[in-house]
Amino acid sequence: MVSGMSASAEASSTPPPTDRRSRRRLETIEEILDIAQDIMTEDGVNALTLSEVARRLGVQPPSLYKYFDSLLAVYDALFERGQRIHYEALQRAAQGAAPGLPALHAMLDASGRWCLANSPIAQLLFSRPVPGFEPTEASLEPSVAMVQLQRDALADAVEHGQLGPGAASDEAVWFLSIFIIGSLSQAIANEPDLPWGTGRFTPLLPRLVDLLVALYPPAG
Amino acid sequence: MVSGMSASAEASSTPPPTDRRSRRRLETIEEILDIAQDIMTEDGVNALTLSEVARRLGVQPPSLYKYFDSLLAVYDALFERGQRIHYEALQRAAQGAAPGLPALHAMLDASGRWCLANSPIAQLLFSRPVPGFEPTEASLEPSVAMVQLQRDALADAVEHGQLGPGAASDEAVWFLSIFIIGSLSQAIANEPDLPWGTGRFTPLLPRLVDLLVALYPPAG
DNA sequence: GTCTATATTATGATAGAC
DNA sequence: GTCTATCATAATATAGAC
Numbered sequence: 001m002v003s004g005m006s007a008s009a010e011a012s013s014t015p016p017p018t019d020r021r022s023r024r025r026l027e028t029i030e031e032i033l034d035i036a037q038d039i040m041t042e043d044g045v046n047a048l049t050l051s052e053v054a055r056r057l058g059v060q061p062p063s064l065y066k067y068f069d070s071l072l073a074v075y076d077a078l079f080e081r082g083q084r085i086h087y088e089a090l091q092r093a094a095q096g097a098a099p100g101l102p103a104l105h106a107m108l109d110a111s112g113r114w115c116l117a118n119s120p121i122a123q124l125l126f127s128r129p130v131p132g133f134e135p136t137e138a139s140l141e142p143s144v145a146m147v148q149l150q151r152d153a154l155a156d157a158v159e160h161g162q163l164g165p166g167a168a169s170d171e172a173v174w175f176l177s178i179f180i181i182g183s184l185s186q187a188i189a190n191e192p193d194l195p196w197g198t199g200r201f202t203p204l205l206p207r208l209v210d211l212l213v214a215l216y217p218p219a220g
Numbered sequence: 221m222v223s224g225m226s227a228s229a230e231a232s233s234t235p236p237p238t239d240r241r242s243r244r245r246l247e248t249i250e251e252i253l254d255i256a257q258d259i260m261t262e263d264g265v266n267a268l269t270l271s272e273v274a275r276r277l278g279v280q281p282p283s284l285y286k287y288f289d290s291l292l293a294v295y296d297a298l299f300e301r302g303q304r305i306h307y308e309a310l311q312r313a314a315q316g317a318a319p320g321l322p323a324l325h326a327m328l329d330a331s332g333r334w335c336l337a338n339s340p341i342a343q344l345l346f347s348r349p350v351p352g353f354e355p356t357e358a359s360l361e362p363s364v365a366m367v368q369l370q371r372d373a374l375a376d377a378v379e380h381g382q383l384g385p386g387a388a389s390d391e392a393v394w395f396l397s398i399f400i401i402g403s404l405s406q407a408i409a410n411e412p413d414l415p416w417g418t419g420r421f422t423p424l425l426p427r428l429v430d431l432l433v434a435l436y437p438p439a440g
Numbered sequence: 441g442t443c444t445a446t447a448t449t450a451t452g453a454t455a456g457a458c
Numbered sequence: 459g460t461c462t463a464t465c466a467t468a469a470t471a472t473a474g475a476c
Contacts, residue, residue: 025459044351046266051451062454063460071452127409129349131264174406174420182402186394189347200394214434245441271469282471283442291470 029067032057033081036074040120045129048074072133075124080139082121087142089114090149100157105209107153111180112205113196119188126181150176157212167216175215179208249287252277253301256294260340265349268294292353295344300359302341307362309334310369320377325429327373331400332425333416339408346401370396377432387436395435399428 035056039048050071054061068074093110094103115122123129125143154172157163166172183205191199255276259268270291274281288294313330314323335342343349345363374392377383386392403425411419 044348046349047351049451050453060461061452062462065453066459123347123349127343127347127349127405128264128412129266129343129347131267170420171424174424178399178402178406178421178424180402181405182398182400185347185401185405186398192348200390201398204391204394204398211431211435215431269469270471280443281469282444282473285471286441 025067029077032064032067032074033078036078037118037121040078040124045120045123050074072130075130075133076136076139078121079124079135080142082118082125083139083142083146086111086114086118086122086125087146087149090146094149094153100153100160101162101209101213104150104153104157104212105206107150108180108205108208112184112202115184116187116196116202119192122184123188126184147173147177158216161218163212164216164218167212172212172216175212176208179211180205245287249297252284252287252294253298256298257338257341260298260344265340265343270294292350295350295353296356296359298341299344299355300362302338302345303359303362303366306331306334306338306342306345307366307369310366314369314373320373320380321382321429321433324370324373324377324432325426327370328400328425328428332404332422335404336407336416336422339412342404343408346404367393367397378436381438383432384436384438387432392432392436395432396428399431400425 032053035053036048038056039052048071050064051061053074054064057064068077089110090107093106097103097106128134150173151168154163154176155168158165158168183201187194187199187201191201194202196202252273255273256268258276259272268291270284271281273294274284277284288297309330310327313326317323317326348354370393371388374383374396375388378385378388403421407414407419407421411421414422416422
């Protein structure tokens with residue numbers, strides 16, 4: 001029944017085609033996803049329905065099935081797109097900072113900002129709020145890359161003597177993820193409308209770097 | 221429309237009545253909540269419907285309205301009950317251990333075990349997965365008490381010289397909550413079927429105590 | 441406090457004309 | 459690729475008999 005995501009797979013794995021019809025098609029797909037995200041932002045992750053998307057797109061519900069096989073396929077496409085954009089944000093942040101702790105700090109900052117600005121997508125990525133929805137393997141791919149990104153930053157920090165050798169470990173990566181998810185969960189659940197850097201939780205996220213230093217003290 | 225939770229309020233604020241009819245009524249309410257929790261455990265927090273509850277209870281859907289005003293009222297009762305039971309578990313854990321860090325450790329352990337064993341309820345408590353559901357003020361009450369419990373344990377630890385004075389602060393409480401929620405979110409989302417203490421995330425929760433020590437080093 | 445009957449509304453999805 | 463028409467299903471909730 002969950003037939004996958006032919007449409008969104010097209011959107012992600014195929015390079016942008018020059019063909020005008022295909023381009024128009026991809027635009028529509030993006031528009032559908034944008035509307036879906038709007039709905040989730042307004043009324044919650046589980047409030048997404050194809051009927052409402054059709055309503056806002058100014059189209060009849062059956063038309064949407066030309067772009068997505070099912071409602072779950074839309075969720076999957078949202079998951080995939082979110083995962084990808086989030087990853088790219090992290091990557092940009094890491095590249096724009098010095099290797100090691102500064103890169104790590106920049107990544108935390110970028111991650112926090114993005115997730116808070118796209119909280120329903122973040123919920124989709126980091127918890128399982130939709131009955132029956134499980135991301136496909138393809139959608140999970142960037143997640144693996146993201147872990148690698150963090151692992152690299154940790155290894156860099158160790159190499160630069162900013163963290164002790166224990167930080168180049170799976171454990172440290174899990175610590176990182178726990179802290180990111182925890183502060184974001186708290187912020188989204190309890191202070192959804194506060195901007196990044198304010199409130200009780202998001203200001204603590206950058207301090208995770210201090211925490212890592214405390215946990216894995218550098219040799220010197 | 222969301223008229224509150226007359227039924228569940230009865231269940232929590234009234235001391236157990238000796239009257240047989242009332243007792244039977246409370247039993248039914250508890251049974252409804254148990255069934256609701258089962259459904260959420262099997263199919264997700266958002267899979268809860270009154271029809272399914274009625275089906276399993278062997279009763280027609282309208283009958284349920286004698287006990288709860290609406291579906292959201294059931295969610296609220298689940299929230300309230302979960303909050304209360306979780307709190308009592310923490311309290312017991314704290315009382316069964318030496319004051320300060322041991323109590324803190326015991327609380328983390330108890331919290332983790334309970335949340336993992338009641339993950340849909342935990343999701344209800346710590347995120348907002350149900351469109352339209354906001355816990356009533358009364359339901360949030362134990363949450364305040366829980367924060368106080370943690371604050372007390374931190375203060376004890378400071379008093380016993382196990383943590384530096386900075387640990388007797390709101391910040392430390394938020395750190396605690398972030399770490400608890402984070403590790404549980406990760407465990408529930410990624411390793412829902414692994415028992416407590418196994419997997420990548422739950423073994424890290426007890427180490428939060430070390431983290432606190434690193435963050436707020438005692439004077440000596 | 442339980443039931444039947446029903447109102448109301450909504451959903452996901454398919455068939456087939458254009 | 460859009461539409462109309464429709465299927466099939468399900469939900470919350472209320473009215474009123476017993």
